Amino acid sequence: MDSLLQTISIAALPVIFAITLHEAAHGYAARHFGDPTAWLAGRITPNPLRHIDLVGTIIVPVSILILSTGGILFGWAKPVPVDFSRLRDPRRDMLWVAAAGPAANLCMALFWAMMVKLAWVLPINPFTLPLTRMGEIGIAVNVALMVLNLVPLPPLDGGRIAVSLLPPRQAFRFSRIERFGLPILLVLLFSGILSALIGPPMRLIGALIDFVFQLPY
Numbered sequence: 001m002d003s004l005l006q007t008i009s010i011a012a013l014p015v016i017f018a019i020t021l022h023e024a025a026h027g028y029a030a031r032h033f034g035d036p037t038a039w040l041a042g043r044i045t046p047n048p049l050r051h052i053d054l055v056g057t058i059i060v061p062v063s064i065l066i067l068s069t070g071g072i073l074f075g076w077a078k079p080v081p082v083d084f085s086r087l088r089d090p091r092r093d094m095l096w097v098a099a100a101g102p103a104a105n106l107c108m109a110l111f112w113a114m115m116v117k118l119a120w121v122l123p124i125n126p127f128t129l130p131l132t133r134m135g136e137i138g139i140a141v142n143v144a145l146m147v148l149n150l151v152p153l154p155p156l157d158g159g160r161i162a163v164s165l166l167p168p169r170q171a172f173r174f175s176r177i178e179r180f181g182l183p184i185l186l187v188l189l190f191s192g193i194l195s196a197l198i199g200p201p202m203r204l205i206g207a208l209i210d211f212v213f214q215l216p217y
Helices: 002-032 054-067 090-121 128-149 157-165 168-191 193-213
Strands: none
Touching: 002 054, 002 090, 002 128, 090 128, 090 157, 090 193, 128 193, 157 168, 168 193
């Protein structure tokens, strides 16, 4: 139990920010391209309290940590409101708004890699191992969220990117999948197909980060 509580306390910061800053990035990109909806709602902020969903950001990740003994993590924040019709070029700008979330996760993964590197460059101290573990979790969670959200399935970010890139007729037909997106995602998750799809790119990106930063593990 003590080990589990320790894992939860170390994982809390990287997990919460991985989920909430992903959403804040969507709102920032939407405002940049002409839609102030998220800004007017006070959702373009690094303050996680503005993005936390009690179920998706707290209960689900903690429950998964307990049931998986710390092996996997998954969760979500309150979706940032985006009115795509208010974007200056809705079809084109949708791509950048959708891509902003995974891009934020990539930046956070690189940040946590720097924290791990810093922990081992500085003299060994009582924070070396906790910061290393926190950084490892931060890298893993952000890489996982980035790759997962790039799966071309509406309403995931990858699905919106695909809608933006497809010709109008095909884009309209593909976007109609969105109402079935969550059930499809759950089937893929529990069947093991999802892990087979996203596992290889996750491992590749993780290996590249380890190589670039020469991490000590």
